[in-house]
Amino acid sequence: MDPNLKTELLANVILMAAMLLGGLATVMLRQLVKAAIALAFTSVVLCILMFKLAAPWAAVFELSVCAGLITVVFISAISLVKPATEEERAAHMRFKVRRYFLLPLVLLTVGCGLSYMTVRPLPVVAGAELITDMRILLWGPRALDLLGQILVLLAGVWGVVVLFKEEK
Amino acid sequence: MPSLLVIIPLLAVLLLNLPLNFLRRLALPAAVLFAVYQALFAMQLLPASCTACPTHERWFVNVLDPLTSVLLLAIAVVAFASVFVLHATASDEKHGFNAFNLIFLAVAGMNGLVMVRDLFSMYIFLEIASVASFILIAAQRDMGGLEGAFKYLVMSALATMMMLASIALLLAYCGSTSFMVVAEALHAHGSHGYLLTAVGLFLGGLLIKSGIMPFHGWLPDAYAAAPAAASTLIAGIVTKTTGVYALIRLVLHVFGPSVAVQQLLLIFGAISVVAGALAALGQSDMKRMLAYSSISQVGYIVMGLGVAGAANKFAAELGVAGAIFHLFNHAIFKTLLFVNAAAVEKQAGTRDMNQLGGLAQKMPITGLTSLLAMFATAGVPPLAGFWSKLLIIAALWLAGYHGYALLGIGASLLTLAYFLSLQRRVFFGLLRAGCENVREAGWALTVPSLVLAAILLGVGVALPWLIGSFLLPVKGF
Numbered sequence: 247m248d249p250n251l252k253t254e255l256l257a258n259v260i261l262m263a264a265m266l267l268g269g270l271a272t273v274m275l276r277q278l279v280k281a282a283i284a285l286a287f288t289s290v291v292l293c294i295l296m297f298k299l300a301a302p303w304a305a306v307f308e309l310s311v312c313a314g315l316i317t318v319v320f321i322s323a324i325s326l327v328k329p330a331t332e333e334e335r336a337a338h339m340r341f342k343v344r345r346y347f348l349l350p351l352v353l354l355t356v357g358c359g360l361s362y363m364t365v366r367p368l369p370v371v372a373g374a375e376l377i378t379d380m381r382i383l384l385w386g387p388r389a390l391d392l393l394g395q396i397l398v399l400l401a402g403v404w405g406v407v408v409l410f411k412e413e414k
Numbered sequence: 415m416p417s418l419l420v421i422i423p424l425l426a427v428l429l430l431n432l433p434l435n436f437l438r439r440l441a442l443p444a445a446v447l448f449a450v451y452q453a454l455f456a457m458q459l460l461p462a463s464c465t466a467c468p469t470h471e472r473w474f475v476n477v478l479d480p481l482t483s484v485l486l487l488a489i490a491v492v493a494f495a496s497v498f499v500l501h502a503t504a505s506d507e508k509h510g511f512n513a514f515n516l517i518f519l520a521v522a523g524m525n526g527l528v529m530v531r532d533l534f535s536m537y538i539f540l541e542i543a544s545v546a547s548f549i550l551i552a553a554q555r556d557m558g559g560l561e562g563a564f565k566y567l568v569m570s571a572l573a574t575m576m577m578l579a580s581i582a583l584l585l586a587y588c589g590s591t592s593f594m595v596v597a598e599a600l601h602a603h604g605s606h607g608y609l610l611t612a613v614g615l616f617l618g619g620l621l622i623k624s625g626i627m628p629f630h631g632w633l634p635d636a637y638a639a640a641p642a643a644a645s646t647l648i649a650g651i652v653t654k655t656t657g658v659y660a661l662i663r664l665v666l667h668v669f670g671p672s673v674a675v676q677q678l679l680l681i682f683g684a685i686s687v688v689a690g691a692l693a694a695l696g697q698s699d700m701k702r703m704l705a706y707s708s709i710s711q712v713g714y715i716v717m718g719l720g721v722a723g724a725a726n727k728f729a730a731e732l733g734v735a736g737a738i739f740h741l742f743n744h745a746i747f748k749t750l751l752f753v754n755a756a757a758v759e760k761q762a763g764t765r766d767m768n769q770l771g772g773l774a775q776k777m778p779i780t781g782l783t784s785l786l787a788m789f790a791t792a793g794v795p796p797l798a799g800f801w802s803k804l805l806i807i808a809a810l811w812l813a814g815y816h817g818y819a820l821l822g823i824g825a826s827l828l829t830l831a832y833f834l835s836l837q838r839r840v841f842f843g844l845l846r847a848g849c850e851n852v853r854e855a856g857w858a859l860t861v862p863s864l865v866l867a868a869i870l871l872g873v874g875v876a877l878p879w880l881i882g883s884f885l886l887p888v889k890g891f
Contacts, residue, residue: 363608390526390530390535391534391535391538393420393421393424393526394523394526394535394538394539394541394542395538396424397420397424397519397522397523397526397542398538398541398542398545400424400427400519401516401519401520401523401542401545401546401549402545404512404515404516404519404546404549405545405548405549407512408509408512408516408549408552408553409549409552409553409555
């Protein structure tokens, strides 16, 4: 194998392992704040993978929204939550391993399966237009989705107002 | 302009929240006006009356579609009833105002959902309606509401994951998520393994969203635990739009009613019709009984859709027309029953049917409209529900599915049985001790009840005029 390809492959494997570890840490860590940070770490690694897979726009959104904005929202929400009692923590720990040990196995199996899957776009379908410029895609044919996302965000804001505001 | 049906609710939310106190008092009139505007707009698009409908717009291309207009009309009517229920039952002004905002957002989401012709856009608008619904259910922050919202959230997340995976597969293979392109690709390469997987995943997600048995786990808790206005909206139209409408649209216009899809729909529909009705029989909470009744009625719609691919073209058309008609009717009679449940709960202080009785003499309007809704649900002529069930059962029989047709008739008797039990325990018999001081609910609950009952009666009586001009053209082929 070409040494460059070998290095590339090794880097990808390391990144994927890091992402998997980050994901596991997210569900296994005892403290919610640490879990939120582990999730942000997972998003950052995923973002690097997206850059490497030549999807820079997706990577930018992953970094800004998932690693950035969502972490802030999680930490804000966590700050409103009461810490768990010792008994609750002990009960949680007892079930945690049983609950999650299968998860990495499932992920690895699905990942290996998908890596053998070759995606070949079907023969040209009439009407299908592939837009490669994200700016045109977002402000042209996908403008309606942006409006939809504004509405989802508004609904989320009302969720915070309705469910958390009086807790302060 | 179709876009206004999404933009006006968004603007309403923004304007009502400007820091001016008097604006809060405008929430109810604004919502009612918008519902009336939407109903008029939708009626203009119905097949019988459409003469100069919009055919092209930047965002909503070719929304000139009878199925869309039926749904827009149903959304308008249910939203109209829900805002009145909210006005009558909100625990305080602040909670009520927040719920008004969420209803506006849910309506915007549902309107967008029924007008888009793209899988990814459909997913986004579906999420708007779902997110607003989770919050509406949990809004009172009591244990039941939080549990109901959590179950709905978890099951919806699962459905969402399946739909997104399906969209990703379809995008990878078809190069687009537009209905037209995906339908063409599926038509040309329907036996492609990954495409079949994508179709299966999407249909699975929609069955969860529709609350079809055995994917119904979230539905009774969500409907029963939600505040009155939220359960009216969610049971009346949200699950019908996010689950059942999307299923009808995609099966008819994108995935195609193949033999496998047809069998899947008939089996799940039949399970829901029977198991939902049997489960409803055992309930003592009024809203829980209505929730199980919903599962059963949605089963009829799904069975009607299951005939869409039948070799007998007339049966196929009849089945689809029946499914869409029953979707509309179900939205109306189920909303009416939830408005009645809200009236009973508000006036008598409980929904437990074992603690109620003889309320018809104290609440004549609620009792009478509830009776009408019950007869419509059970399929008693000449009410609207009778005709839609008749169309579905006739379609099943003509398509050669005699067993499913007989099962539909049998389940109708079960429907009558559980609703007679509801009527006897709540409205008839001797007045229960503790109910002596109960009075008829206020105008905010009786007005929507009367409007909904009039629609049920009017649609049923006017069927001979509706069948040729509206019902058969609405099939959407």
